[in-house]
Amino acid sequence: xxxxxxxxxxxxxxxxxxxxxxxxxxxxxxxxxxxxxxxxxxxxxxxxxxxxxxxxxxxxxxxxxxxxxxxxxxxxxxxxxxxxxxxxxxxxxxxxxxxxxxxxxxxxxxxxxxxxxxxxxxxxxxxxxxxxxxxxxxxxxxxxxxxxxxxxxxxxxxxxxxxxxxxxxxxxxxxxxxxxxxxxxxxxxxxxxxxxxxxxxxxxxxxxxxxxxxxxxxxxxxxxxxxxxxxxxxxxxxxxxxxxxxxxxxxxxxxxxxxxxxxxxxxxxxxxxxxxxxxxxxxxxxxxxxxxxxxxxxxxxxxxxxxxxxxxxxxxxxxxxxxxxxxxxxxxxxxxxxxxxxxxxxxxxxxxxxxxxxxxxxxxxxxxxxxxxxxxxxxxxxxxxxxxxxxxxxxxxxxxxxxxxxxxxxxxxxxxxxxxxxxxxxxxxxxxxxxxxxxxxxxxxxxxxxxxxxxxxxxxxxxxxxxxxxxxxxxxxx
Amino acid sequence: xxxxxxxxxxxxxxxxxxxxxxxxxxxxxxxxxxxxxxxxxxxxxxxxxxxxxxxxxxxxxxxxxxxxxxxxxxxxxxxxxxxxxxxxxxxxxxxxxxxxxxxxxxxxxxxxxxxxxxxxxxxxxxxxxxxxxxxxxxxxxxxxxxxxxxxxxxxxxxxxxxxxxxxxxxxxxxxxxxxxxxxxxxxxxxxxxxxxxxxxxxxxxxxxxxxxxxxxxxxxxxxxxxxxxxxxxxxxxxxxxxxxxxxxxxxxxxxxxxxxxxxxxxxxxxxxxxxxxxxxxxxxxxxxxxxxxxxxxxxxxxxxxxxxxxxxxxxxxxxxxxxxxxxxxxxxxxxxxxxxxxxxxxxxxxxxxxxxxxxxxxxxxxxxxxxxxxxxxxxxxxxxxxxxxxxxxxxxxxxxxxxxxxxxxxxxxxxxxxxxxxxxxxxxxxxxxxxxxxxxxxxxxxxxxxxxxxxxxxxxxxxxxxxxxxxxxxxxxx
Numbered sequence: 001x002x003x004x005x006x007x008x009x010x011x012x013x014x015x016x017x018x019x020x021x022x023x024x025x026x027x028x029x030x031x032x033x034x035x036x037x038x039x040x041x042x043x044x045x046x047x048x049x050x051x052x053x054x055x056x057x058x059x060x061x062x063x064x065x066x067x068x069x070x071x072x073x074x075x076x077x078x079x080x081x082x083x084x085x086x087x088x089x090x091x092x093x094x095x096x097x098x099x100x101x102x103x104x105x106x107x108x109x110x111x112x113x114x115x116x117x118x119x120x121x122x123x124x125x126x127x128x129x130x131x132x133x134x135x136x137x138x139x140x141x142x143x144x145x146x147x148x149x150x151x152x153x154x155x156x157x158x159x160x161x162x163x164x165x166x167x168x169x170x171x172x173x174x175x176x177x178x179x180x181x182x183x184x185x186x187x188x189x190x191x192x193x194x195x196x197x198x199x200x201x202x203x204x205x206x207x208x209x210x211x212x213x214x215x216x217x218x219x220x221x222x223x224x225x226x227x228x229x230x231x232x233x234x235x236x237x238x239x240x241x242x243x244x245x246x247x248x249x250x251x252x253x254x255x256x257x258x259x260x261x262x263x264x265x266x267x268x269x270x271x272x273x274x275x276x277x278x279x280x281x282x283x284x285x286x287x288x289x290x291x292x293x294x295x296x297x298x299x300x301x302x303x304x305x306x307x308x309x310x311x312x313x314x315x316x317x318x319x320x321x322x323x324x325x326x327x328x329x330x331x332x333x334x335x336x337x338x339x340x341x342x343x344x345x346x347x348x349x350x351x352x353x354x355x356x357x358x359x360x361x362x363x364x365x366x367x368x369x370x371x372x373x374x375x376x377x378x379x380x381x382x383x384x385x386x387x388x389x390x391x392x393x394x395x396x397x398x399x400x401x402x403x404x405x406x407x408x409x410x411x412x413x414x415x416x417x418x419x420x421x422x423x424x425x426x427x428x429x430x431x432x433x434x435x436x437x438x439x440x441x442x443x444x445x446x447x448x449x450x451x452x453x454x455x456x457x458x459x460x461x462x463x464x465x466x467x468x469x470x471x472x473x474x475x476x477x478x
Numbered sequence: 479x480x481x482x483x484x485x486x487x488x489x490x491x492x493x494x495x496x497x498x499x500x501x502x503x504x505x506x507x508x509x510x511x512x513x514x515x516x517x518x519x520x521x522x523x524x525x526x527x528x529x530x531x532x533x534x535x536x537x538x539x540x541x542x543x544x545x546x547x548x549x550x551x552x553x554x555x556x557x558x559x560x561x562x563x564x565x566x567x568x569x570x571x572x573x574x575x576x577x578x579x580x581x582x583x584x585x586x587x588x589x590x591x592x593x594x595x596x597x598x599x600x601x602x603x604x605x606x607x608x609x610x611x612x613x614x615x616x617x618x619x620x621x622x623x624x625x626x627x628x629x630x631x632x633x634x635x636x637x638x639x640x641x642x643x644x645x646x647x648x649x650x651x652x653x654x655x656x657x658x659x660x661x662x663x664x665x666x667x668x669x670x671x672x673x674x675x676x677x678x679x680x681x682x683x684x685x686x687x688x689x690x691x692x693x694x695x696x697x698x699x700x701x702x703x704x705x706x707x708x709x710x711x712x713x714x715x716x717x718x719x720x721x722x723x724x725x726x727x728x729x730x731x732x733x734x735x736x737x738x739x740x741x742x743x744x745x746x747x748x749x750x751x752x753x754x755x756x757x758x759x760x761x762x763x764x765x766x767x768x769x770x771x772x773x774x775x776x777x778x779x780x781x782x783x784x785x786x787x788x789x790x791x792x793x794x795x796x797x798x799x800x801x802x803x804x805x806x807x808x809x810x811x812x813x814x815x816x817x818x819x820x821x822x823x824x825x826x827x828x829x830x831x832x833x834x835x836x837x838x839x840x841x842x843x844x845x846x847x848x849x850x851x852x853x854x855x856x857x858x859x860x861x862x863x864x865x866x867x868x869x870x871x872x873x874x875x876x877x878x879x880x881x882x883x884x885x886x887x888x889x890x891x892x893x894x895x896x897x898x899x900x901x902x903x904x905x906x907x908x909x910x911x912x913x914x915x916x917x918x919x920x921x922x923x924x925x926x927x928x929x930x931x932x933x934x935x936x937x938x939x940x941x942x943x944x945x946x947x948x949x950x951x952x953x954x955x956x
Contacts, residue, residue, distance in 0.1 A: 068818040119618025127621075128613045135606045140597025143605075143800035180658065184824035191694055196674060212822030216669055322621035322829040336559075340546040344690030346662040350828060351800040 003033055004041055009050060016197050016220055017052055018059035025060065026069055029080055036082035040070065043441040058441060059220055066212035109429040110464035114455040115256075115317070115405055121373065122320040126365050130356040142352045150343040152178025152327070153354040159361045160327055168302035169311070171329045177339055180324045180349045182284055182314035186249070187213035188345055189282060189310055189328075192337040193246050194219040201239065201248035201279075203231055205438035205445040207256040210249070210284070219246070223442075226258055228399060230266030233273065240277050247280035247310070252300050254287035254404030257438045257450045261401060267300050274308040280334070286314035289370050292378035293402040307331035310338075317405065317454075318373060325349065325357055377405060380453040384461050388451075391469040395476065396449075405454040411447045416475050418446055424471045430464045481511055482519055487528060494675050494698055495530055496537035503538065504547055507558055514560030518548060521919040536919055537698055544690035550915065587907040588942040590929040593734075593795070593883055599851065600798040604843050608834035620830045628821040630656025630805070631832040637839045638805055646780035647789070649807045655817055658802045658827045660762055660792035664727070665691035666823055667760060667788055667806075670815040671724050672697040679717065679726035679757075681709055683916035683923045685734040688727070688762070697724070701920075704736055706877060708744030711751065718755050725758040725788070730778050732765035732882030735916045735928045739879060745778050752786040758812070764792035767848050770856035771880040785809035788816075795883065795932075796851060803827065803835055855883060858931040862939050866929075869947040873954065874927075883932040889925045894953050896924055902949045908942045 007024045009017050028034040040046075040061065047054040061078050064070040071081050134142050151157070157173040164171050179185045194200070196218035202211065204223035211221060222243060224231045231250065250270075252262040262270075274281050283300045291297055301311035311329040319325075330338055342348070360366060384407060385400060396409040411418060422434045435448030453461060485502045487495050506512040518524075518539065525532040539556050542548040549559050612620050629635070635651040642649050657663045672678070674696035680689065682701035689699060700721060702709045709728065728748075730740040740748075752759050761778045769775055779789035789807040797803075808816055820826070838844060862885060863878060874887040889896060900912045913926030931939060 066818070066822060068814060068821075116622065119622050122618035122621050124613060124617050124621065128610070131609055131613070132606070135602060135609075139602050140600035140798070143600050143602065143798035144594065144597050145800045180824045180828075183822070187823050195696075212818075216819065216822050218673075320618070320621035322623045324824065324826070324828045336546055340544070340690075341694065343546075344544060344661070344694050345665050345823060346658045346802065348802070350658075350802045350831060353828065353831075 003028060004046060005049060007050065009052065016059075016218070018056045018063060018220060019196075019218060021050070021052070021056060021060040022063040022067075025064060026067070029069055034080050036080050038080045040078045040080070042077075054441065055222065062208060062211065062221065063215045065208070066215040109426070109431050110460045110467070111431050111455055112451040112453070112464060113431045113433045115452045116321055117317065117373070117377075117405070117454045119320075121376070123360075123365065123369055124320075126363075126369075127356060127360060130359040131352075133359055134352065134355040138355060142355055145348055145351055149348040149351060151339050152176065152349065153351055153358060156354045156358040156361070157327075159358050163361060164329070168298060169329060175330050175332065175335055177328045177330055177335070177342060178349050178354060179312075179326045179328060179342070180346065181316065181321075182286060182312050182326050183210065183213065184342075184345070185312040185314075185326060185328050186210050186282065186284070187216075188338055188341040189247075189312075189334075190214050190217050190219070191341040191345065192334060193280070199243045199245045201236070201243075201245045203250055203255065204442060205257055205435065205448075206249070207251075208438065214249070224248075225444075226255065226260060228260060229263035230260070230270065233266065233269050236270075236273065240273065244277070245279045247282050248274075249282045249284070250300075251284050251287070253285055253297050254290060254401060254406075256287070257406065257433070257435070257448075258408045259401040259404045259406055260399070261297055261403070262300070264298070267298070267303055271300065271304060271306075271308065275306050279308075280331070281309045282312060283309050284312045284314065286317050287404050289318045290374065290377055290405060291403040292374060292381055297403075301329055307333070310334070318370060323353065323357070325353055377453070380456075380458065380461060383458055384451065384453045384465065387461065387465040391465050392472065395472040406450050406452045409449050409451060411449075414476075415472070418449055421471070421475065422449065424475060425468055428467045428471055430467050430471075432468075481506060482524060483527060485528065487530065494537075494696070496534045496541060496698060497674075497696060499528070499530075499534060499538040500541040500545075503542060504545070507547055512558050514558050516558045518556045518558070520555075532919065533700070540686060540689065540699065541693045543686070544693040587904070587909050588938045588945070589933055590908060590910045590931070590942060592933040593930045594799055595795065595851070595855075595883070595932045597798075599854070601838075601843065601847055602798075604841075604847075605834060605838060608837040609830075611837055612830065612833040616833060620833055623826055623829055627826040627829060629817050630654065630827065631829055631836060634832045634836040634839070635805075637836050641839060642807070646776060647807060653808050653810065653813055655806045655808055655813070655820060656827050656832060657790075657804045657806060657820070658824065659794065659799075660764060660790050660804050661688065661691065662820075662823070663790040663792075663804060663806050664688050664760065664762070665694075666816055666819040667725075667790075667812075668692050668695050668697070669819040669823065670812060671758070677721045677723045679714070679721075679723045681728055681733065682920060683735055683913065683926075684727070685729075686916065692727070702726075703922075704733070704738060706738060707741035708738070708748070711744065711747050714748075714751065718751065722755070723757045725760050726752075727760045727762070728778075729762050729765070731763055731775050732768060732879060732884075734765070735884065735911070735913070735926075736886045737879040737882045737884055738877070739775055739881070740778070742776070745776070745781055749778065749782060749784075749786065753784050757786070758809070759787045760790060761787050762790045762792065764795050765882045767796045768852065768855055768883060769881045770852060770859055775881075779807055785811070788812070796848060801831065801835070803831055855931070858934075858936065858939065861936055862929065862931045862943065865939065865943040869943050870950065873950040884928050884930045887927050887929060889927075892954075893950070896927055899949070899953065900927065902953060903946055906945045906949055908945050908949075910946075 009020050013020065043054050043057045047057045061070065069081055070078050156178060157176040160176050161171050161173045190213045194214065194217035198219040200214050200219050200221050202221050202223050204225050214221060222239060224236050254261060281300060285299060288297060299311065301309045308331060314326045315323060395412055395415055397412065398407050398409045418434045418436065422432055425432055433450040435445045439445035487498050491498065521532050521535045525535045547559055548556050550556050634656060635654040638654050639649050639651045668691045672695035676697040678692050678697050678699050680699050680701050682703050692699060700717060702714050732739060759778060763777060766775065777789065779787045786809065792804045793801060873890055873893055875890065876885050876887045896912045896914065900910060903910055911928040913923045917923035
């Protein structure tokens with residue numbers, strides 16, 4: 001588009017190129033020279049015409065997406081968002097996976113896209129008991145706070161520290177920071193640790209929704225491809241010769257979106273690199289409990305003998321997303337700065353919720369709940385993998401991870417592209433998550449789809465896979 | 479101190495001078511060349527020796543305080559914080575007012591410092607009903623969320639919009655943003671609107687605790703003196719010739735710490751300046767409900783016919799601080815960016831708390847609660863002002879505001895300084911808030927003390943004022 005040829009970037013400026021580019025595009029949007037739903041140029045062609053690296057354009061688009069100025073759509077491409085959309089819509093557009101499904105009636109279809117478990121599985125009654133116990137016991141104190149509460153309710157931090165021992169993580173209560181969900185964890189770490197121009201490494205593919213916090217600091221992301229046992233450490237080593245990242249953001253257990261788990265060797269290697277090159281590792285753990293095998297999956301934090309791992313635990317998948325509750329285990333060197341960032345962000349997480357959560361954690365209910373969830377989803381995992389093996393193997397390959405709530409299918413070479421496929425599935429009432437939502441321009445990732453079995457019945461799994469088989473057959477023989 | 483003479487600032491750098499200075503000091507702290515509890519040099523002498531404006535040093539110290547690297551102590555001076563302090567202490571040090579009272583046993587004294595009302599006044603039983611109703615009615619849905627929830631639970635936004643009509647504020651539900659407390663409001667506005675080097679105007683004195691969010695963006699604060707009817711608009715006009723602020727942060731009803739209210743004329747003048755010079759006004763309202771007069775105090779937002787006011791409502795004083803609940807009314811032009819900042823900060827405020835809060839707001843209980851609070855605190859206000867008139871008038875002057883939870887006493891010229899006075903009160907078991915906590919080096923502000931009657935009994939008010947009178951007499955006749 002001609003309009004993009006007028007964009008001038010200043011390579012000598014302190015403002016990173018991607019941000020200059022993003023702000024130029026933002027300006028065009030604000031001036032209405034780029035109208036809502038206009039498709040932005042493809043990454044490579046824009047990079048070429050501007051004479052910049054394509055990673056610059058990728059980061060600019062991601063930055064704009066984090067600002068909700070643009071959105072990516074099922075299939076492919078980045079589009080200008082409509083700021084005038086009425087309230088809910090203006091927020092629902094980009095970032096989170098299911099947001100891109102807004103055009104599809106997900107209520108009356110088989111939903112392999114949603115990764116939140118059914119609300120029927122939330123332990124609401126038990127929490128109701130905990131809430132009432134707290135109200136009767138603590139009365140007004142449940143809603144007061146001290147400034148020392150920024151780190152979190154002390155008895156809750158004690159309970160978490162005890163629980164972490166079972167995971168092999170030795171954490172003093174004063175190194176545990178309570179957060180209002182994993183997103184806030186990443187946000188306050190970014191606030192404490194990142195400034196404009198700082199570099200962050202991520203996995204590729206990764207969960208971009210989480211990166212909004214990083215981009216809000218004006219920092220830049222560099223992606224490192226994932227292998228079956230964790231990130232490619234050879235590429236990481238090469239990149240460490242060029243960049244000094246403040247941290248790397250990873251998920252070691254049932255990664256989003258690939259479901260891979262890090263091997264013991266990769267974990268050791270990664271830690272040694274962090275120690276040698278002085279970067280931190282943000283290990284986000286939202287899926288670790290969904291382990292259907294008999295072997296334990298050790299977190300990176302448990303192996304971190306020199307305190308370089310910031311561990312973020314989310315309860316959104318295993319308990320309930322609307323609880324807005326999680327915690328971090330912090331290395332001493334950064335804990336004060338991070339707690340201070342929490343203070344300036346929202347002072348403290350609701351004391352009422354923390355007190356109820358403490359009761360819940362200290363009861364035996366949490367352990368029983370995890371076992372119950374694993375038993376339910378282990379069964380669904382077995383069902384969906386056996387059906388996929390039986391019906392979809394001519395069209396897809398995938399790795400069995402033995403856990404999590406999703407499987408990550410790769411299209412075989414001779415298949416039509418993901419865009420055509422996902423649309424065909426949707427037309428037949430089956431919604432899946434295209435790989436393109438986890439990357440801006442990685443062709444390899446775009447050849448994937450993700451199936452979630454978090455919020456589908458066994459019958460729906462059966463019917464859904466059958467429909468997918470039928471659609472593949474039809475398209476394949478065309 | 480010699481160590482400070484080695485600090486070199488680069489006036490040509492894009493990094494603001496105050497930030498360069500702060501980072502130099504931070505470096506000295508990290509290298510342990512400045513040990514915990516070391517007193518930093520006085521503002522003016524450091525400014526002089528570095529050849530910079532004293533506002534630069536003020537902002538550097540405030541920036542460091544926001545990062546909890548330093549703390550201000552009762553009396554005067556800024557000190558290096560101890561990063562090795564055990565958990566609670568490391569957090570309780572600076573920023574919030576009562577934190578500086580840690581050395582004093584506030585439990586066994588008359589506490590005129592605390593501005594949180596007694597927990598006995600929290601409407602806990604009514605909220606308990608609301609919580610249980612939500613759990614029985616919504617079950618798991620109370621803990622699920624959609625990405626569209628970043629703006630807040632729609633029925634709650636509807637209820638707030640209705641309530642705002644009584645305040646003369648016309649706000650569409652889609653311009654109401656739910657927040658987890660006023661601090662988060664300021665934080666996400668800053669995230670959406672501020673970048674390094676941006677200028678923000680504040681009142682002088684102001685509540686510095688709130689500015690941590692602004693400093694976290696690398697922005698700089700310029701203070702404008704308050705008069706009895708609002709900020710000094712003559713000085714504001716002069717400063718507008720030098721600076722282009724992104725916004726001004728003010729409290730129009732019972733300001734912290736002075737208790738002043740803006741006059742209708744000041745409000746109109748301020749709005750016209752905002753329209754002319756294109757800056758936004760952040761109007762924080764945490765005290766507006768504590769009005770003991772018969773006349774209505776109109777908010778700035780109610781008069782804002784060209785949408786330049788971002789109104790932040792806090793329920794921490796009128797309801798309960800630990801609810802972590804508030805809202806903002808946003809101009810359309812910035813609403814999308816701010817909701818997006820909310821999303822990247824913590825996705826959404828707890829849906830469970832929002833749903834219960836909606837029930838509470840829609841009942842008649844909220845109105846009754848406000849009337850009950852006003853009746854209780856109006857009585858205490860009458861008591862404390864009449865006692866102050868009777869016993870303290872030889873030593874202090876003050877303005878009667880007719881509302882709020884505090885009075886702002888100014889020492890008469892011939893009295894000893896605030897530091898000596900506050901210590902003497904404390905020795906006799908009466909804790910007050912010295913004005914020095916609301917400024918870094920303003921001599922005028924330092925000649926004040928603030929008395930809060932939020933969390934004291936009538937007997938304590940009686941005894942407290944009598945003790946203060948005795949101490950004043952003793953010191954005055956020395």
